[in-house]
Amino acid sequence: MDLTLFPLFLATCAVPAAAGVLFKPGDWYRDLDKPAWTPPNRLFPLIWAVLYTLMSLAAARVAIYPDNDLALGLWSLQITINTLWSAVFFGLHRMLGGVVVIALLWVAVLATTVAFWAHDILAAVMMVPYLAWGTFALALNVSVWLRNRDRDSATS
Structure with missing residues (x-):
């Protein structure tokens, strides 16, 4: 692994992290009907810090191999x-749109892993x-959407 590449991949993760800071859950999310297995909001930054670190380390490991174009393109x-x-879920309040985005994300993460x-x-x-x-988050997003379809900006 080339440790000089790790900070580059980690810096790239700052973009979705910034989106999470810009588009916060807020009152709208607080007032939604959520399943009992919804994690507390304070856990999300910790979880994402670990995930961004792991995915950046993984990409830095793969970056040293020849013919890695597909793998890094998928990353x-x-x-x-x-x-x-x-932006879709918290910013636009489009829960179904969030389901679509996170389902596409799950497929992309699976393809990257493979x-x-x-x-x-x-x-x-x-x-x-x-x-x-991603599997958990997709299930959570689907559950929140099903419980609150009448509050989805796409359908109201």
């Missing part, structure tokens, strides 16, 4: 999709917590 795609979710596996098994393993979190 770039997933981080781009990741950036959209906060592509990383072809180069570096440890890098792929580092992506598994992100894939697990």
